[in-house]
Amino acid sequence: MSTQQVICTGGSYDILIEGGALAAVGERVRSLECTHTLLIADAEVAETHAAVAADSLAAAGCSVAMHTLHAEEANKTMPAVESIWSAALSAGLDRSSCMVAVGGGLIGDVAGFAAASFLRGVDFVQVPTTLLSMVDASVGGKTGINVQLPSGELGKNLAGAFWQPRVVIADPITLSTLPLRERRCGLAEVIKHALIGDPDLLDVIEQNLDQILEAEPEVTTALIDRAVRVKIDIVQKDEREHGCRALLNLGHTFAHAIEPDADLGLKHGEAVSIGLMAAAALSERLGRLEGDWVPQLRALLEKAGLPVRLEAARLSEDLVARMRFDKKIQSGSHRLIIPIAPGQVEITDDVPEKALLEAWNAVIG
Numbered sequence: 001m002s003t004q005q006v007i008c009t010g011g012s013y014d015i016l017i018e019g020g021a022l023a024a025v026g027e028r029v030r031s032l033e034c035t036h037t038l039l040i041a042d043a044e045v046a047e048t049h050a051a052v053a054a055d056s057l058a059a060a061g062c063s064v065a066m067h068t069l070h071a072e073e074a075n076k077t078m079p080a081v082e083s084i085w086s087a088a089l090s091a092g093l094d095r096s097s098c099m100v101a102v103g104g105g106l107i108g109d110v111a112g113f114a115a116a117s118f119l120r121g122v123d124f125v126q127v128p129t130t131l132l133s134m135v136d137a138s139v140g141g142k143t144g145i146n147v148q149l150p151s152g153e154l155g156k157n158l159a160g161a162f163w164q165p166r167v168v169i170a171d172p173i174t175l176s177t178l179p180l181r182e183r184r185c186g187l188a189e190v191i192k193h194a195l196i197g198d199p200d201l202l203d204v205i206e207q208n209l210d211q212i213l214e215a216e217p218e219v220t221t222a223l224i225d226r227a228v229r230v231k232i233d234i235v236q237k238d239e240r241e242h243g244c245r246a247l248l249n250l251g252h253t254f255a256h257a258i259e260p261d262a263d264l265g266l267k268h269g270e271a272v273s274i275g276l277m278a279a280a281a282l283s284e285r286l287g288r289l290e291g292d293w294v295p296q297l298r299a300l301l302e303k304a305g306l307p308v309r310l311e312a313a314r315l316s317e318d319l320v321a322r323m324r325f326d327k328k329i330q331s332g333s334h335r336l337i338i339p340i341a342p343g344q345v346e347i348t349d350d351v352p353e354k355a356l357l358e359a360w361n362a363v364i365g
């Protein structure tokens with residue numbers, strides 16, 4: 001079991017990581033003095049993990065209504081937010097009520113945005129049930145939805161709000177029912193955190209890979225605890241991403257260019273894995289890479305069952321064009337995060353398009 005505290009201007013809160021923690025959701029929410037709750041659950045876990053959380057809320061004396069969503073990027077839009085607001089009104093939620101998200105990062109993002117805007121903001125609790133969400137999305141208060149681009153495609157997370165949860169409750173036992181592919185995806189974010197701020201964690205992953213992929217509770221709890229520390233440290237220094245929080249986007253600007261391409265069929269963590277390799281290639285092209293650690297990173301990602309190349313033919317020019325819609329772009333110039341060495345990453349402004357093209361070419365085919 002581990003409890004860590006996040007101290008932010010937008011609210012300070014605990015992150016509880018413990019096998020069986022789902023059953024403690026009611027007690028924790030009750031201690032926030034919330035009596036009316038709306039539980040927003042991924043439809044996939046509505047009858048399992050969300051039902052346990054709902055029973056726990058009811059046992060603690062909270063009224064609880066459940067609203068389910070299908071966790072698909074196409075649903076991460078305004079109609080989903082409106083459906084949550086309507087469910088909240090039907091359930092009689094008022095300003096002292098609480099919304100509780102049970103599911104992965106997508107559910108937490110949409111539910112968090114609905115909580116941030118309903119009655120100008122109600123309490124919000126994150127109950128992440130994916131590795132990706134436990135180590136990243138559920139912590140730090142980023143909420144949001146996708147918005148249609150001029151091209152007709154969906155631009156990821158282009159509308160949203162910073163809205164810190166009142167508590168994050170992660171139960172690593174929920175990971176045992178998560179498909180293996182999703183566990184691998186979560187590992188991509190853990191590897192990202194290791195590269196950003198905990199290089200020794202790369203060795204820990206390497207040595208415990210089988211147990212991690214099997215979701216062995218003790219090993220997984222320790223892994224989440226360590227990966228989340230990297231995120232807490234950064235979020236506390238820069239809650240609203242005016243500076244170092246952008247480091248957490250390592251690999252993501254590349255990933256966001258390939259993730260919406262339905263023909264590629266990449267999940268977020270898989271796109272991030274390719275994005276990490278592209279970011280390393282960019283670092284090399286810019287003459288910033290130090291040491292010979294990239295082959296080890298590639299081997300670890302591959303061993304974890306993650307893609308390190310874009311198998312399908314894509315033009316690097318098209319991918320660079322897509323990067324222009326990423327919200328991390330600064331005044332029309334490309335701002336990217338590049339790894340220098342494990343544990344050392346930096347923000348690079350005005351990245352020339354030529355270097356970006358070369359970075360993409362290094363991971364295509």
Ligand code: GLY
Binds near residue numbers: 136139140142245249
């Ligand atoms: N997932 C990146 C961040 O929370 O800033």
